[in-house]
């Protein structure tokens with residue numbers, strides 16, 4: 001039986017490090033915090049938000065979550081700290097661990113996050129790296145469970161870039177027993193090691209994981225149609241090429257009509273309207289983007305309360 005004490009002091013670097021039962025427990029805790037809203041779990045505790053890339057949702061929702069639990073936040077970025085000017089991650093981690101109780105970090109390389117966690121003596125939470133976005137996937141599956149009532153037999157279609165968001169969706173979905181089909185152009189498929197991991201997770205959970213090229217092959221009969229930006233942070237130089245490559249992967253009314261009539265439309269945001277998602281679909285009745293964004297707050301509150309509680 002999973003309990004709160006299983007999470008105390010743990011890093012949250014990748015959902016692969018958590019069992020299906022632990023992920024379900026996290027989602028249940030998030031639902032609990034969605035109702036309860038406020039607590040004292042972080043009283044006299046300070047959370048550092050260390051962001052090397054821009055953020056609206058993650059940074060603000062973690063700050064608000066910390067406040068709602070009675071704690072305080074400090075922020076740091078590469079530009080205005082020594083981290084971007086020659087001081088090592090290792091030395092930074094040693095020092096910061098003497099000041100704060102947890103570090104929420106958005107970095108480029110996953111390995112940097114792993115290193116940070118190794119040198120820090122306080123829990124480190126992944127606020128997005130080039131390869132993973134676990135906090136996003138937790139909020140996504142909470143949203144899916146709220147709207148669909150179950151994970152059993154659900155088909156999630158991810159259309160577009162096989163990126164960090166896609167990877168975490170695959171890992172969490174495969175653990176939770178959700179079928180995940182990814183459609184990406186050649187050269188932009190999810191990382192083979194992640195797909196392998198997801199396929200292994202899917203065996204005990206009884207779901208299937210599929211990677212295809214044609215958007216229609218993924219979307220047909222889907223309960224959820226998920227997309228993300230074609231150009232992730234750090235890939236800006238490739239934007240023009242990506243715009244051409246991903247054009248057929250736009251989630252528009254035509255593609256959506258191949259999914260179930262009550263399919264949810266999801267996107268982690270920020271959206272580039274008119275590119276990966278059309279205005280009518282984003283603002284339409286099937287879109288749950290804003291609920292997804294709200295659920296970041298509740299899932300992160302659950303994470304902080306469990307890790308620091």
Ligand code: CP
Pocket residue numbers: 054055056057058059128136268269270
């Ligand atoms: N979805 C997400 O992580 O958004 P931000 O980049 O605004 O944090």
Ligand code: NVA
Pocket residue numbers: 128163164165228229231232233268269270
């Ligand atoms: N895949 C996107 C997600 C942004 C929240 C990126 O990494 O830029």
